[in-house]
Amino acid sequence: MADKPSGVEIQLENVTKRYPGSSEPAVADVSMTIPAGKIVILVGPSGCGKTTTMRMINRLIEPSSGRITIGGEDVQAFNADELRRNIGYAIQQAGLFPHFTVEQNIGVVPGLLKWSRKRIRERVEELMDLVGLDPAEFRDRYPRQLSGGQQQRVGVARALAADPPVLLMDEPFGAVDPITRGHLQDELLRLQESLRKTIVFVTHDFDEAVKLGDRIAVLGDKSSIQQYDTPEAILAHPANDMVAGFVGAGASLKQLTLLRVRDVSYSDTTLTATIGTSPAELHKRLTEQGRTYALVLDDRRRPKRWVHVRDLPAASSLTTVGRPVGDSVSTQSTLQDALEAILAEGGNAVVTGSRGEYVGTVDITTVTDTIQQLRTGHVDSESGQS
Numbered sequence: 001m002a003d004k005p006s007g008v009e010i011q012l013e014n015v016t017k018r019y020p021g022s023s024e025p026a027v028a029d030v031s032m033t034i035p036a037g038k039i040v041i042l043v044g045p046s047g048c049g050k051t052t053t054m055r056m057i058n059r060l061i062e063p064s065s066g067r068i069t070i071g072g073e074d075v076q077a078f079n080a081d082e083l084r085r086n087i088g089y090a091i092q093q094a095g096l097f098p099h100f101t102v103e104q105n106i107g108v109v110p111g112l113l114k115w116s117r118k119r120i121r122e123r124v125e126e127l128m129d130l131v132g133l134d135p136a137e138f139r140d141r142y143p144r145q146l147s148g149g150q151q152q153r154v155g156v157a158r159a160l161a162a163d164p165p166v167l168l169m170d171e172p173f174g175a176v177d178p179i180t181r182g183h184l185q186d187e188l189l190r191l192q193e194s195l196r197k198t199i200v201f202v203t204h205d206f207d208e209a210v211k212l213g214d215r216i217a218v219l220g221d222k223s224s225i226q227q228y229d230t231p232e233a234i235l236a237h238p239a240n241d242m243v244a245g246f247v248g249a250g251a252s253l254k255q256l257t258l259l260r261v262r263d264v265s266y267s268d269t270t271l272t273a274t275i276g277t278s279p280a281e282l283h284k285r286l287t288e289q290g291r292t293y294a295l296v297l298d299d300r301r302r303p304k305r306w307v308h309v310r311d312l313p314a315a316s317s318l319t320t321v322g323r324p325v326g327d328s329v330s331t332q333s334t335l336q337d338a339l340e341a342i343l344a345e346g347g348n349a350v351v352t353g354s355r356g357e358y359v360g361t362v363d364i365t366t367v368t369d370t371i372q373q374l375r376t377g378h379v380d381s382e383s384g385q386s
């Protein structure tokens, strides 16, 4: 499925930062390992030291003590400029150069690396496609001629320009509206499926952390690590009151976004009938089995209609009887989607496979049982395993 990681491991060993003139360190004695090819989120309250911690990785800020390695190499062994060219960096409000066009902004690092014009132009085009901006339309625009979301896309493209193994992202989607933000998050996840970079991502939005993170580091004062684990583990078992406060209300609902329908036991015990079946025949089967409802499938086994036994005696065909299936979910959908479909349908939600074919139904009890099991730590979701 996913390619091998192109990212490399990052290690922080007893890293401390004291800013000149401050009595207390901004970051005190932080040690953590950021695995290759994963998205690690640093989340914590304002001023806790997230940005300082991140910027020490590309030496925009020099640590006062401790050691940082990238792919096993001490960052101090590199020239700082050279290091930064090899680490993608994306920040809030994109940080684009206002007097450069989109193409020039994306091409900054390749230009510094002395790539040929032709190679830069091709790379810019490739990256614009990757982040969903039409090169013909946007290449020659200036940042002020772009929406906030488009600027952020350019920012991400610029960070990826020289194909660095490591990306640092400091609240990169912080300045856009919630809907655009959701799209940008989805796009980042889609990109990462094939890129497999090592991504360190700073946010103070816990929901964003849960959505994007393979691992989340919840940081307290001076970047002290309160908990460093998968989103699943943090939601199910916050290590202390501070983490619990960050997880906030609605932890059970957040957990539902981490699980897919395929991870839970949906049932396929619903009585089904193909659309060509005669209403009399279906009526007979339902009454013989003492059931009230059947699901009508088309000739490719795609769910079409729910039929109640009492609708059948007056019906001439299954094409119009009963009511159409509304919201259905696929095995890939999240349990949150399933819950929404159950609520919208007012009963069971139909589950379909990759070709839209009927594979089963999921009901409210399955969802509530799953929440119970998550509480006691008995469910593994795929994204939680690494």
Ligand SMILES: Nc1ncnc2c1ncn2[C@@H]1O[C@H](COP(=O)(O)OP(=O)(O)OP(=O)(O)O)[C@@H](O)[C@H]1O
Pocket (backbone or CB within 6 Å): 019, 020, 022, 026, 044, 045, 046, 047, 048, 049, 050, 051, 052, 053, 204
């Ligand atoms: N250049 C600086 N000189 C002195 N103190 C600084 C400097 N930069 C940051 N600090 C202090 O270091 C601490 C950590 O700041 P940092 O920006 O790393 O936190 P943060 O968690 O990223 O915050 P936010 O979420 O608000 O961006 C803060 O107390 C801040 O005031």
